[in-house]
Amino acid sequence: MSKRTEKTIVDIAEELKLSVSTVSRALNNHPNISTRTKEKVKKMANKLGYRPNAMAAGLRNNKSRTVGLVVPRISMFFPATISTVIQNKLHEHGYHVLICQSNDSLEQEIALAETLYSTRIDALAVSSTLYTTDFSHFDIFKDNHIPLVFFDRVPKDYKVKVIKGDDYLGGYKVTEHLIEKGCKDIVHISGPLTCNLYVERVAGYKDALRKHKIAFKKSRVFYQELTKENALAACEKIFSKTPYPDGIFAANDTTAITILEYCRKINVRVPEDLKIVGYSNDPRAEIITPSITSVDQFPAIMGEKVANALLDLLQQPATTPQRYSEELVPIQLIERASSAASVSKPKTTVKKKAK
Amino acid sequence: MSKRTEKTIVDIAEELKLSVSTVSRALNNHPNISTRTKEKVKKMANKLGYRPNAMAAGLRNNKSRTVGLVVPRISMFFPATISTVIQNKLHEHGYHVLICQSNDSLEQEIALAETLYSTRIDALAVSSTLYTTDFSHFDIFKDNHIPLVFFDRVPKDYKVKVIKGDDYLGGYKVTEHLIEKGCKDIVHISGPLTCNLYVERVAGYKDALRKHKIAFKKSRVFYQELTKENALAACEKIFSKTPYPDGIFAANDTTAITILEYCRKINVRVPEDLKIVGYSNDPRAEIITPSITSVDQFPAIMGEKVANALLDLLQQPATTPQRYSEELVPIQLIERASSAASVSKPKTTVKKKAK
DNA sequence: CCGAAAATTGCAAACGTTTGCATAAAATAT
DNA sequence: ATATTTTATGCAAACGTTTGCAATTTTCGG
Structure with a gap:
């Protein structure tokens, strides 16, 4: 009925004929309050439905x-x-x-x-x-x-x-993994370089290429926000002219998934014609067919x-x-079907134009 | 250097030889403060690096x-x-x-x-x-x-x-959809009935069965927390004896996905031998193969x-x-491959025991 | 039973705002 | 000019806690 319904420690104090300070200390289990009054106070607090006001305490402290x-x-x-x-x-x-x-x-x-x-x-x-x-x-x-x-x-x-x-290592491992599985022309779809972690992954990518004596080609790396739309746009570009790459390192799984679906549409076989690796080990990577190799973070x-x-x-x-x-x-490469070594020889790159 | 570095409105007031109240009002754009002083105050606030203390304001208000x-x-x-x-x-x-x-x-x-x-x-x-x-x-x-x-x-x-x-409608629609696609023996994996929304879905499930003159069988519905582990346990049970059901309505997509993967393992074909529908339209439902029919909420x-x-x-x-x-x-049934009408006749239920 | 030490409680200020009311200054009317 | 309204500012209390210090009560050794 009354407008002010919130109980405060002064209500408790008045009820118990104690000072607010003892009530406060009692509620906070301060050592020099006797157990008897602590109990009394807590019981009364319960009875009145008292709830501490965090803002008041916060202001004070x-x-x-x-x-x-x-x-x-x-x-x-x-x-x-x-x-x-x-x-x-x-x-x-x-x-x-x-x-x-x-x-x-x-x-x-x-x-x-x-x-x-x-x-x-x-x-x-x-x-x-x-x-x-x-x-x-x-x-x-x-x-x-x-x-x-x-x-x-x-x-x-x-x-x-x-x-x-460990993004550098992640980039390195993914790239090396693709190389070991037989890739010679690896596209990297990276996030924007304003974000440092992508800089590092790119560095790992480059180092792995160098280590295995594969030339780094500027045209084979994309810097973009890693959305589905951008991934599609990248696909259009990548598959608009031959030769197609034989490996793609996508810096997230949304991108990897989008690429995979795109490949399905244009009849590029994964992993036979193209191997794909994603990043972050999104739950979707595991359940798609073929399952996508990714990096658990x-x-x-x-x-x-x-x-x-x-x-x-x-x-x-x-x-x-x-x-x-x-x-x-640490990071861990989770190998899955999308980057498995091909059993059958990859057929020569499809000539069909996408779209 | 000094310990107390936080500036308050009283600092602003002192600096400007104003009262705290005018400063407060100025900062809050109170109508009867002149524009001139408002500007002065705001400038000084900026200069001093003043940040309002939300707790103090909160306590007061x-x-x-x-x-x-x-x-x-x-x-x-x-x-x-x-x-x-x-x-x-x-x-x-x-x-x-x-x-x-x-x-x-x-x-x-x-x-x-x-x-x-x-x-x-x-x-x-x-x-x-x-x-x-x-x-x-x-x-x-x-x-x-x-x-x-x-x-x-x-x-x-x-x-x-x-x-x-609209969970009742959801349960109804899913069930009717399965029936229309030819299912005659539909298992429902529900959440616990302590949660009302599952009660409603079950009601929808039952009503759809009744409407289509299919007997409701208590043994064909499971009540459990909808985790992967529980879904697997349910699978073990369901596929431990024939006849297998020809439709499963899972109350979430994690469960639907788990069932689908289980079926793959035991060579039950989806959707030919068994149709599966999930719930919630999780992003995974769309990308798995076959894609899973689900309910968008x-x-x-x-x-x-x-x-x-x-x-x-x-x-x-x-x-x-x-x-x-x-x-x-509202809800919307998203039809996908997992519940598509079978083209080929479903083969008679596999006898192979799971596990 | 006294005095000192230990244990318990109370007083009052402080935290940084906001706001009703009073007051002062400026603008307008007479 | 003065009286009146309008506009702008200031005073002081309040919000609900916590805490240093002082005051009181209890405990206890002698």
């Missing part, structure tokens, strides 16, 4: 027990899995996680940094936009000694804690590491200078 | 500009898509979204309700646990007039705003509706009594 998480999008397999793990782990330790999506827009990422700071999050983990090369919008956090961790898509020259996959492990790093920083005194450090999460 | 979102898990396709949409939409309107996972544990869901209340979220949207039949842990929100919206997995007899898919539309409902309630005065209302999101 200057901490929100909330950590921010910024990812490109939560509906993509890899960041979704990582987010899940981080969220669960931090929740076990009494932290809330404010999961935010930049939707791969730098503008949104900048706005997010601003508003997340306003909520006074206790720490921040971010996997940046594809296009973030200037990270200065995160300076506020560094300057104010708020734990800051980057993962997966991490900055290059920005001194923070970084947890990333162990998102659960990465999530675990990010969570641990956050918790670690969170319990250090704020004065401790934030150290730059890079943690590497 | 008794609102957090945060809404809670509780889902079973954010890594599953359906809730992930919905969460994405809700998050983006609410963010456009200046709200944060605290996404939380119950991991399908009732215990965790209860704890979540408690701590979310403590953070004084302005509204709450939830898709419940599979096992939530008593929803009283959400009473706090109702009692305190905090907008509360349920979606997808919704309560049966709990008076709140509800947004759900339009998660984006559902997310949109949930977000709109929240925003709607959010701007109503707190006094407005919360009305119970149910909104139905």
Whole structure:
């Protein structure tokens, strides 16, 4: 009936003829409150239906027990899995996680940094936009000694804690794998080079080619946002003229899948005529026919590491200078049918034009 | 250098020889502050690197500009898509979204309700646990007039705003579809009946059978958590004795996919010997071979509706009594290869025992 | 039973905002 | 000019906690 229905510790105090301070301490299990009053207080709290006001406590303590998480999008397999793990782990330790999506827009990422700071999050983990090369919008956090961790898509020259996959090795291994399976002309569909992890994969790709004395051809690598549409566009280009490549290293599985489906349509046999490898080991890679070779990045492990790093920083005194450090999460090539050594001789490249 | 580095509005006030109230009003674009001082204040705010403290404002206003979102898990396709949409939409309107996972544990869901209340979220949207039949842990929100919206997995007899898919129709349509394609013995793998939406799908399944004069057999429906492991266990059972069914209606796509793969192994041809339909239209359903018929639940539309409902309630005065209302999101059967009418006559059921 | 130490409780300020009301300044009408 | 309205600013309380310090009570050795 009454408008003010929220019970506070002063209600408890009045009811019990105690001071608010003892009530507060009792509820927080402060050592020099007698067990008897602690019990009394807690019972009364229950009876009144008291719920602590996190904002009041947060204001007083200057901490929100909330950590921010910024990812490109939560509906993509890899960041979704990582987010899940981080969220669960931090929740076990009494932290809330404010999961935010930049939707791969730098503008949104900048706005997010601003508003997340306003909520006074206790720490921040971010996997940046594809296009973030200037990270200065995160300076506020560094300057104010708020734990800051980057993962997966991490900055290059920005001194923070970084947890990333071994993308160079990934690029190298995939390429070498294709070569070992007999490929001599390998196309690489990469993400934009504004995102460092693609730079590294490309480096791995190049090094593997060099190692096996295969010439690197600029025309055989594509830099684009790794969407289905862009993958199709790349296919049109690749298969518009012969010779067709005999291997494709796609930097994500959406792209690999799209290529595979395209090949089906134009009667290019996978893996006989063309071998395909994706990246990230999306669940779809396993179930498509032929199943697609991909690179597992162990998102659960990465999530675990990010969570641990956050918790670690969170319990250090704020004065401790934030150290730059890079943690590497291993990768593993998962060999599947799409890159299996051909049993039958590959037929000579099809001449049929696509489309 | 100094420890207290956070600038507040009183810093701005002092700097400008104004009162804190004018500064506050200036920053909030209050009408009776002159444009001149507004500009001055904002300039100084920028210069000092002032960031509003959301907790202080929240405490004063008794609102957090945060809404809670509780889902079973954010890594599953359906809730992930919905969460994405809700998050983006609410963010456009200046709200944060605290996404939380119950991991399908009732215990965790209860704890979540408690701590979310403590953070004084302005509204709450939830898709419940599979096992939530008593929803009283959400009473706090109702009692305190905090907008509360349920979606997808919704309560049966709990008076709140509800947004759900048309599960009865879904169950009906799937079953009728299988019958029309020639199935006479249809297994249904359902989720546990503690979750109302499965009750409805089962009802649809039964009604479609009755309509087409096919006897309902208790032994042909399974109630279980829809995991891969459970799906395999069900397969073992189903294919341990003849006659095999000629149709399976799985209540999610993970189950459908698992069955399909199992059939491949034991040489049951899909769709010739057995037709399979899943539910939710997971991206995997489309790319597997044969592609799996499924039911699109339009998660984006559902997310949109949930977000709109929240925003709607959010701007109503707190006094407005919360009305119970149910909104139905349509479903659509997506026909694919796994349930196509067989061209060749189905061979008589294979006798080979599985395993 | 006294005094000192230990254990328990209370006082009051502080965290950074917002806002009703009062006041001061400027603009307008007389 | 003065009185009146309009516009702009300031005062101070309030939101619900936590915590350093002071005050009180209890415990206990002698």
